[in-house]
Amino acid sequence: MDNKNTNELIIGRNACAEALKSGRPIDTLMVVRGTGGSVLKLVAQCKEKGIVVKDVDQKKLDYLCGHSNHQGVAAFVSAHEYSTVEDILRNAEEKGEAPFVIICDEIEDPHNLGAIIRTAEAVGAHGIIIPKRRSASLSFGVAKSSAGALEYMPVARVSNLPSTIDSLKEKGFWVYGLDMDGQSWTQTDFSGAVALVIGSEGNGLGRLVKEKCDVIVSLPMKGNINSLNASVAAGVVMYEILRQRLK
DSSP, X not given: OOHHXXXXXXXXXXXXXXXXXXXXXXXXXXEETTOOTHHHHHHHHHHHTTOEEEEEOHHHHHHHTTTOOOTXXXXXXXXXXXXXXXXXXXXXXXXXXXXXXXXXSSOOOHHHHHHHHHHHHHHXXXXXXXXXXXXXXXXXXXXXXXXTGGGXXXXXXXXXXXXXXXXXXXXXXXXXXXXXXXXXXXXXXXOSSEEEEEOBTTTBSOHHHHHHOSEEEEOOOOSSSOOOOHHHHHHHHHHHHHHHHXX
């Protein structure tokens, strides 16, 4: 097992229970299918706190734990605590600025998520929103890729992105999805409260999320390939939003 996993994993029933009790930010609890006893109480406590619980098979957890005695349970800890959407909106209000948030729709590469966080902090965005499932989490790899920006950028993790988008729209946000076949990014008015949605590396925006967007914006592609790295594309549009705000 490499050092990255060693630094992120808490192994065993007592260790996981004490980490939860101490308030340490836990990203995901992994439990071997069929494990009972005190682990059931731990699972219930994690679910109550909104922590993701995943059933895994014995061999997978053995591998992740370097064949240590994990007692059927291990937890990935977060490199940073999660915020809430309310925290992000409060951040904008305290600065007296129109809210500017980035929504990452199933960005699974930690390097991409870290780079997005880094650029978002540089352009003055007020927060990042990610889904609980099928997304990179606030791992130490994300923290490293953010080059320190994670310490300053609130990241909220939500159960349902489409409903979160609906909630933002009710608060006066305009939601812009970055995808193919949209209007030009340079011809788009990004004034007011902005939520910029970035799709996954392989599949782009999910269908439900795309349907919730008010506007789809695209970047021109003149080369032989038809897509950009998610964090690069996000960075280009984030700086256009900043440019318009600096006018």
